[in-house]
Amino acid sequence: MLTIRRKGGAWYYCRGTVKVGKKARIVKEHATGCREREVAENYRTNLEREIQQELLHGPAGRTSSMTVADALLDYVSRP
Numbered sequence: 001m002l003t004i005r006r007k008g009g010a011w012y013y014c015r016g017t018v019k020v021g022k023k024a025r026i027v028k029e030h031a032t033g034c035r036e037r038e039v040a041e042n043y044r045t046n047l048e049r050e051i052q053q054e055l056l057h058g059p060a061g062r063t064s065s066m067t068v069a070d071a072l073l074d075y076v077s078r079p
Helices: 037-057 059-064 068-077
Strands: 002-006 012-020 023-031
Touching: 002 037, 012 037, 023 037
Parallel strands: none
Antiparallel strands: 002 012, 012 023
């Protein structure tokens, strides 16, 4: 389960572990980019759902939800 908390200032941070069956993924603490708790909660639930789908369906589950625009944005924004 992922949790959010305020750390130091106005930003919310997210961390925790997502488990599906025997598979688990640890999410290191990172900034959500949100200053309001409701928006941070939405970010947390979306991230948790995304990771659960990826654990259930493997890498193919993530690519099936990716659009061409998402792929182009990932390509352009890479270092």
